[in-house]
Amino acid sequence: xxxxxLDSIEFRLKELHDFTWLKKYGTAFWVVDQTGSxxxxxxxxxxxxxxxCKIAGVNTLEAEVSPKESVEILxxxxxxxxxxxxxxxxxxxxxxxxxxxxxTIFEWAKGECLFDHWNFDKYQRDTTLKSPKDKxxxxxxxxxxxxxxxxxxxxxxxxxxxxxxxxxxDGSIMYDFSTDTTTICDxxxxxxxxxxxxxxxxxxxxxxxxxxxxxxxxxAIDEQTNIFTLGALIFECFGYFSDExxxxxxKNNQFLPCLFSAWQLNEKSYKVAARAVSPDKKxxxxxxxxxxxxxxxxxxxxxxEKDDFERF
Numbered sequence: 001x002x003x004x005x006l007d008s009i010e011f012r013l014k015e016l017h018d019f020t021w022l023k024k025y026g027t028a029f030w031v032v033d034q035t036g037s038x039x040x041x042x043x044x045x046x047x048x049x050x051x052x053c054k055i056a057g058v059n060t061l062e063a064e065v066s067p068k069e070s071v072e073i074l075x076x077x078x079x080x081x082x083x084x085x086x087x088x089x090x091x092x093x094x095x096x097x098x099x100x101x102x103x104t105i106f107e108w109a110k111g112e113c114l115f116d117h118w119n120f121d122k123y124q125r126d127t128t129l130k131s132p133k134d135k136x137x138x139x140x141x142x143x144x145x146x147x148x149x150x151x152x153x154x155x156x157x158x159x160x161x162x163x164x165x166x167x168x169x170d171g172s173i174m175y176d177f178s179t180d181t182t183t184i185c186d187x188x189x190x191x192x193x194x195x196x197x198x199x200x201x202x203x204x205x206x207x208x209x210x211x212x213x214x215x216x217x218x219x220a221i222d223e224q225t226n227i228f229t230l231g232a233l234i235f236e237c238f239g240y241f242s243d244e245x246x247x248x249x250x251k252n253n254q255f256l257p258c259l260f261s262a263w264q265l266n267e268k269s270y271k272v273a274a275r276a277v278s279p280d281k282k283x284x285x286x287x288x289x290x291x292x293x294x295x296x297x298x299x300x301x302x303x304x305e306k307d308d309f310e311r312f
Contacts, residue, residue: 001013001014001061002014002015002016004016004017004019006019006020006022006028006031006042007027007028007029008028009028009029009030009031009042010031011031011033011040011042012033012061013033013040013058013059013060013061014059014060014061014063015059017058019042019055021098022042022044022053025044025046025051025053025105026044026045026046026047026049026050026051027044027045027046028042028043028044029043029044029045029050030042030043031043032118033060033061033118034060034061034062034117034118035060035062035063035118036060036062036063036064036065037056037060037063037064037065037070037073037074037188038056038057038058038059038060038063038064038065038066038067038069038070038073039054039055039056039058039060039070039074040054040055040058040060041053041054041055042055043108049108050107050108051093051105051106051107051108052090052105052106052107052108052109053103053104053105053106054074054103054104054105054106055101055102055103056070056071056073056074056075056101056102056103057070057071057100057101057102058070058101067100071100071101071102073188073189074102074104074188075095075097075102077187077188077189077190078092078095078102078104080163080187080188080190081104081106081187083161083163084157084158084161084163084187084190086153086154086157086184088150088153088154088181088182088183088184089154089183089184089187090106090107090109090183090184090185091106091107091109092104092105092106093105093106093107109174109183109185110174110176110178110179110181110183111174111175111176111181111182111183111185112132112135112174112175112176112177113132113171113173113174113185114132114133114136114170114171114173114174114175115133115169115170115171115173116131116132116133116171117171119131132175132177133170135177136175136237137237141238141264141265141302142303143180144237144238145299145302146180146182147175147182147237148233148234148237148295150182150184151173151182151230151233152230152288152291152292152295154184155168155226155230155288156288156289156292158190158226159223159226159287159288162192162193163190163191163192163193164190164191164192164193164195164221164222164223164225164226165187165190165226165229166189166190166191166195166204166205166221167188167189167190167204167205168187168190168205168226168229169205169206169208169209169229169233170209170233170236171186171206172184172185172186172187173185189204191221193222194220194222195220195221195222196218196219196220196221197213197214197215197216197217197218197219197220197221198217198218199217200215200216200217201215201253203215203221205229207249207250207253207255208232208236208246208249208250208255209229209232209233209236209255210229210253210255211225211228211229211232211255211277212254212279213225213281215253223287223288224281224284224285224286226288227276227284227285227287227288227291228255228276228277228278228284230276230288230291231273231274231275231276231277231284231291232255232277234273234276234295235257235258235273235277238263238264238265238269238273239257239258239262239263239264240258240262240263240264241258241262245258255277257270257273257274257277265298265302266298266301266302268297268298268301269295269298269299269301269302271298272291272294272295272298273295275294276291
């Protein structure tokens with residue numbers, strides 16, 4: 001481990017690099033160095049403008065790919081942020097090669113990542129701190145429903161443009177608790193359809209949310225896979241899962257919905273979300289349009305059933 005420094009910000013990498021070329025974007029004020037992607041993310045500020053700078057090829061301590069592979073992944077993913085522009089997707093400004101690195105520059109988006117794994121040790125050390133995930137879970141029902149609407153809108157846009165959302169999870173989502181704004185921040189592994197699982201059990205994504213076909217080599221990864229993912233995320237928003245239940249997902253390679261008794265909303269919405277995460281594709285919704293129509297119908301009913309706001 002070698003300590004690198006830019007302005008007053010320190011970060012750990014496997015080797016020393018010169019990052020002073022980033023000074024054209026201002027002064028460093030924030031960093032995330034604990035990534036498996038082999039990228040480092042640095043926040044830069046120039047007067048009243050802030051930028052999110054993602055640099056591949058720096059060989060992070062927890063890199064799961066080589067520096068060369070991380071460069072290729074980021075280079076190939078940059079176009080996604082142009083092709084899939086959406087009001088709630090981080091806005092890319094430019095991308096380019098710099099020496100052995102590949103760089104993408106985004107407008108800074110306010111918010112906290114809903115799966116900020118780089119802070120987990122901090123929460124364990126200080127139990128008085130609340131993670132963004134915990135804070136989000138405690139939001140009023142209406143605000144969480146609005147956030148889910150954003151996910152529907154974004155994923156419908158992805159499908160309409162012929163793409164599949166690969167490795168989309170709560171770590172791809174930020175929430176600004178001061179303005180109640182939801183932002184999509186990481187779509188690097190999205191792919192143009194058709195997409196086939198060529199990795200079997202090792203297909204991209206967290207076992208907390210993966211669909212059955214994401215474990216089976218040769219299976220199609222498609223809109224119905226993304227419907228499963230969104231259904232699982234909805235259960236994360238409105239359901240309660242014990243640590244043991246989450247551990248079983250990893251052990252058994254299987255997502256299971258919570259019991260209705262651990263569901264915050266009404267029975268109609270539970271059935272809609274449960275259908276979305278059906279193990280068999282033929283039992284899920286065929287399209288996001290179908291899923292959204294049923295979800296909105298159930299959501300309207302929630303506001304007419306006051307007791308559902310107080311389930312737990």
